[in-house]
Amino acid sequence: MPASQTVSPAGVEEIIARHLHREGPLLPILHDLQDHFGCIPAEARPAIAAALNITQAEVHGVISFYHDFREEPAGRHVLKICRSEACQSMGGTALGEAVLTLLGLGWGETSADGRITVEPVYCLGLCACAPAAMVNGKLKGRAEAKALVAEVSA
Amino acid sequence: MKLYLSRDAAAKALGSEEVAEAILSEAAARGIEVSLTRTGSRGMTWLEPLLEVERDGVRHGYGPMTPETVPALFDGTLDGLGPVEAIPFFARQNRLTFARVGLIDPLSLAEYEAHGGLSGLRRALGMRAEHIIDEVKESGLRGRGGAGFPTGIKWDTVRLAPVERKYIVCNADEGDSGTFADRMLIEGDPLSLIEGMVIAGLGTGATQGYVYIRSEYPDAIAVMQEAIDIARANGVLGDVMGSGRRFDMEVRVGAGAYVCGEETSLLNSLEGKRGVVRAKPPLPALEGFLGRPTVVNNVLSLATIPVIFEKGAAHYAGLGLGRSKGTMPIQIAGNVARGGLFETAFGMPLGELVKDVAGGTATGRPVKAVQVGGPLGAYFAPGQFDTPFGYEEFDGAGGLIGHAGIVVFDDSADMLGLARFAMEFCAVESCGKCTPCRIGAVRGVETLDRVAKGDASAVPLLVDLCETMKDGSLCALGGFTPYPVLSALRLFPEEFAAQQEAAE
The missing domain is CATH 3.40.50.11540 (NADH-ubiquinone oxidoreductase 51kDa subunit)
Structure with a gap:
């Protein structure tokens, strides 16, 4: 899981500099920032815009387009549950509802204590062992609600 | 002992890492020397984690493995599946693209x-x-x-x-x-x-x-x-x-x-x-x-x-059917007894894939529908199971093969719900560039909600909306979302009307 580090201008600059030699460096920069800080810190935007010679509005446009990029860090545990058709055929809808009920959260929400974020995902490529989920980056086939919740309750 | 175990994500999701750990520690405890090669997956997902033991140059399968079955493997008392390449699901394939997948260490x-x-x-x-x-x-x-x-x-x-x-x-x-x-x-x-x-x-x-x-x-x-x-x-x-x-x-x-x-x-x-x-x-x-x-x-x-x-x-x-040449790695998924990857020359009828290869549903209930080609692909009912797997053949049957994924549903599937999901998915994932997709998908969800509440006049509106999305969208997201929606409506019209009777 991404470790949330304190945002420092030097840290941001260093991450941006790592990717400037690439063709189309913005997504690699954003991924790297999020891996490092747990989200795309607002402070990083002017630096990205300046380095790539684009506007801050364009940076915002890209960040907000993609589901992966966060403006705030996620909870300490991140639980992703597949909502797609193959998982639906094996009870994926009920799995998602059961997990949300057990956690008392809605899709995309983080618990008040910052312990857990639960998100929908559209296909993890585990369609032959559905329903599928991902707990803190670890994949689960034939997932069960209680086991998933137990893993993020530790 | 020469062992092979998949490191494929699906095998991991079913516990292959725990099995690998158990094998190595059990071998160490017994003082047995093992070489454990981590491979890709043979594509028989229902057998994962699938362990292969090489004897006289032939790889014998054991699966699905759990850490608890590892001692029996070393005792020689674990029931095996026989030579892996003789398992019918594997033996009847023609693997060209996937010839090495599951066989070799992917990074050697x-x-x-x-x-x-x-x-x-x-x-x-x-x-x-x-x-x-x-x-x-x-x-x-x-x-x-x-x-x-x-x-x-x-x-x-x-x-x-x-x-x-x-x-x-x-x-x-x-x-x-x-x-x-x-x-x-x-x-x-x-x-x-x-x-x-x-x-x-x-x-x-x-x-x-x-x-x-x-x-x-x-x-x-x-x-x-x-x-x-x-x-x-x-x-x-x-x-x-x-x-x-x-x-x-x-x-x-x-x-x-x-x-x-x-x-x-x-x-x-x-x-x-x-x-x-x-x-x-x-x-x-x-x-x-x-x-x-x-x-x-x-x-x-x-x-x-x-x-x-x-x-x-x-x-x-030399392989294939008509203008669909060569082989296709077909992915069999969802509610199936034997799910996984099956590479074969184009031309196998859909029903043979669903019934013989996949063995019907995992739940044992009758197959109601299969969706071929992903979330933008049409649903097929058992009545269309004679359709041969090929680009033109599926097009002719009102569908598409897409990336060759087959998702099987049993008779508990809610077709109206699946049609609504198709529109909802399109609304969530639309890039927003063209209007038929960006607005159409949202209106599609609303229209299907009207149908669900028993408003029969919403059905022609839905069909009309789908035509607009098909003809007017820039890409396949908006253009093909009507495939699952209209095929569900065409094959199971009663599910789009039954709600109305209930309401009356």
Whole structure:
């Protein structure tokens, strides 16, 4: 899981500099920032815009387009549950509802204590062992609600 | 003891890491020397984690394994599945693209070469660019991403473009539910994808490649990155096999946008922009990545190139049905007894795949419908099970094969709910560029909610909306979302009317 580090201008600059030699460096920069800080810190935007010679509005446009990029860090545990058709055929809808009920959260929400974020995902490529989920980056086939919740309750 | 165990993401999701750990500690406790090779998956997902034990050169299968069954394996009391390649699901396949997947250590260049790897590239290095293109054209290979466009013609357009810097972009943004062949190929035989991309570079004059992998596939990303490093260190990338010809490549990671599987949206994303769709023309083959000529091909298209050059175009074109040449790695998923990857020549009837190969549903209930080709593919009912698996044949039956994923549903499936989900998914994932998709999907959800409440007048409106989306959308997201919706309506009209009677 991404470790949330304190945002420092030097840290941001260093991450941006790592990717400037690439063709189309913005997504690699954003991924790297999020891996490092747990989200795309607002402070990083002017630096990205300046380095790539684009506007801050364009940076915002890209960040907000993609589901992966966060403006705030996620909870300490991140639980992703597949909502797609193959998982639906094996009870994926009920799995998602059961997990949300057990956690008392809605899709995309983080618990008040910052312990857990639960998100929908559209296909993890585990369609032959559905329903599928991902707990803190670890994949689960034939997932069960209680086991998933137990893993993020530790 | 010589053992093989998959490191494929599906095997891991079913506990292969725990099994590997148990094997190593049990072997250590018993003082037995074992060599445990981690491979890709054989594609028999219902048997994963599938352990293979080599005896007299034949690999015998045990699965699904759990850490608890490991002691019995060492005691010799565990019931096995017999030789893995004799298991009917495996034995009746014709594996060309997936020949090495599950067989070898995906990151061993030596094993790759020992099983035919790099012989296609060596042959291509001795050919002129136009002859490379001719070979691909003669093989009849069509784009495996879904559109089925002839690969050789696309390559030729790029070859003939009078621009110095050109690109090969591999589309590994496999977002369609029910598909996982790209993931399995990258995790199980990434060197074949690299070899295919290098050959594409030789044929078109491109010197740089990108593999755009979705972020939902962390295992595939890691394996691909490692494979590229290995290929570069061993002279497959860079100065290609010491030929003086250059080709290098890089992995790029998506960020959770389904629409980036559409090629122009993918190119925008690769450039660091919002993943909005571009209008065509210009074709990416002429103005693609950074405005330069670009081949955008699916993982399976590119990974099939080496075997075409190894065995010759005629061998590949000799398989298949009509204009659907060669083999297709079909992914059987959802509610099935035997799910996994089944590569076979085009032409097998859908029903044979669902009933004989997959063994019907996992729940044991009757099959109600199957969705072929991902979330944008049509539903098929058992009455259409004689449809042979081919591009034109499925088109003729009102559907598409797409990326060849088959999702099976039993009789508990809620077709109205699935139709609504198709519209909801389109609304969530629409890039927002064109109105029929951006607005149409939202109106589609609302209209289906009216149908669910018993408003019969909403059905013709839904059909009309679907026609508008089909004809007016820029790309397949808005253009094909009507396929699952209209096919569900056509096949199960009572589910779109029953609500009304209940309301009355």
